Amino acid sequence: MPDRPAPSSVRLLRQRAGAQVGLLVSAAATVAVAVATVSVVIAWLERAVAVAGDPAPPGLSPDEVAAQARVGAVALGSASPALVLMVAILAGTAVAQLARLAAAAREHETATIRARGFSRRQATMTDAAEGVVVALIGAVAGVGVAVGLAAVFGAVPAAALAAWPWVLATAVLLAAVFAIALRRGEGRRTTTRVGRATTAAVIVVVPLASALVVWQLPRARGRGFDPIVAVAPAVVLMAGALVALAVFGAVAVAWARPAARFPALQPGYPARQVARRIPIYAVAVLLVALTVAQAVFASAYSATWSAMVTDSAAVRAGADLRVDMSPQYASPVQVADAASVEGVEASAPATVEEVEIGEADAELVAVPASGIAPVVTSAGGLVDKAALEGTASPGGDAVTAEPLPLGDEATALRVTARAESSGTRHPGFGLVALLLDATGTPDDVILDGELTANDDGSTSLVAEAALPEEGTGPWRLLAIGAFRERAFTGATTQVSVESVEAVGGEPLDIRASVEFPSGINDVIAWLADGAASDSEPAPVAVVVTSALAAHLGIVPGDTFEFRYAGSGRRGEAVVSSITDLVPGASSALAFFAPLENVLVSQLQRDPSFVAPNSVWAAGDPAADDEMSAALGDRPVATAAPGVAAEVTHALVPGWWIATAGAMALSLVAAFAIVQTLAIARGRELGVLRALGIRAATQGRMRAAELGGVFGAALVLGAVTGGLASWLIVPALVRAVTPGILPAAGGLSFSWGLLGAAVAVLAAGLAIVVAAVAVSVSRAARSSTVGEESR
Incomplete structure (x- = not known):
């Protein structure tokens, strides 16, 4: 009787699929999950670019918002491939293992059809067709799931369909992986050799690539597509997972021997079964460990990104909210208006001025001493506020401002003064007072009064001015200035302040005398410069950045001179301490001083002063819209991330x-x-039953076996993820996110989300273990030992 002809490829494909429908459905489900994940991820990232700057931050023009959004999109383009690559690695590993299990299950079938003349070309085409069908079904299902998930995550469902190039690439890749793994699984004579060569190549290449990534990633800056940034997470996590897999194999083999010495069947039997089947369990361990490592990595990236971005933005802003008033100045009214905004807890003026130190350009930042603690940001500990506060009362020869309080009930300031001239005319002069409100904001008021000519040729003046109604009381007196009419003679004029009184308060103990130098018509008659020397202006105690200290070669106690950019005004500073950062400075070369001390230093050298040009506030960054409206619709810098x-x-x-x-x-x-492993070990159940092992005991042993494998994978994955996060997460955040300061660093974790993710994965694995244990227990009740097993 002639042999029946070999079946056609289509018929064979249908028959083979029906025989291994469970594994093929699992493979299709794997493709579906991968496609859905890739689609949702791409849709989410595209949505972030589309809605960037909507609504626009207050005070920024649409062009500025669009420019910042483009910068963010470029950085995002470098990092987004890492997400797709991780999904592809996991899905490819899972699909390859499912294909190998399908090939193993078809071992006898493959040998039979080969014996009946099924050619290698037909086998290759059949495997390829099977891979295409599995990938096609999975891709269609995955796109459907992605459309639903996109709506749940807030993205436009159509965005999931717009990611079709990524979907197509993922489906083609997984189809190729499935077909190649199936073909190699069926080619038994070459599988072992090729598999060992491939494994050896992976073991060598991946750790080397990981070392390259760890070395080069700190140099990446995200200004364009960077392959190092794109592959860094996948390469490092995969290298860690391979190490975890090697550790699992070594521990499993090492544990099998002492476990076998126990008199009971447990734990020796489960331990030896794991040690014998490491190649099969290896894929499950690799997938679970890599998943846990990715969860730890996601947790680290999430928390570290938030901390580094927020801290960097806070350092640059100097406070939770900041409004720069240049070219105008911050008045007491504006500082009070900022404090009245809902969500703002405190406000203060600030000076941020460009200065020149030799040939170097630097920045001077000054905030009132009373505003350092409540207003200046600590930026997660990056800013040393204790060092800043230490400059308020430096001691020694440095400037110390001691403004006199006028009292809570004071309503006006009255000054009595007398002027004498070396000329023949009665000298004419006027007075002006420099006041500080409770926030430290300066405001000058001209004192009005009638000049009285005295018989001795001198002139007396009793001048008075009401304290500003708008601002934050109580007020303090920092300086009293005198001015005279322009004189064309060489006569000198001396002004003596005889008494100062806070109307509604107590008299102030102020006596002072000053002489107008020749050709000078404005002088400071009295200054609240407590410890300053009368002969020479004193330096201001400052905190300098480590970068400025290194640039100038200075240490605490050294002095340096600086010039205010764009003017002839000069100053001198003495280094109080050195710190990494100065809040509010945009340059690494910067120094900080209390605003009152800076004003006193300026008035020691010149009868005028540089008013603060910024308003800082502590409070909720979400109050930026209201604060912008209160201060003339100016842009508001906050401690929140920019566009x-x-x-x-x-x-x-x-x-x-x-x-x-x-x-x-x-x-x-x-x-x-x-499940496939349980089917392959079906004969084992009858043997154990014949040896007197109860069905329930067999189920518990299988649960212990799987539980140990998955538990070890969870622990190894957590360690792997922690190590990978420590190696690259801070550098990756800097490379991807614009505006991260070099001093911002440190690794942190979102423990809540991490715990939830690991708990869900552990619960899912526990369900798998329980299901297999129940299945084994049921099968063991009816399993018998066949003649071939005796």
């Missing part, structure tokens, strides 16, 4: 979306692997 950084923030939920997809991939693959 460019906010675009890159999409990577934070993006990593969690990819992690959720990885968890689903791991659970699907783990269930398929253990």
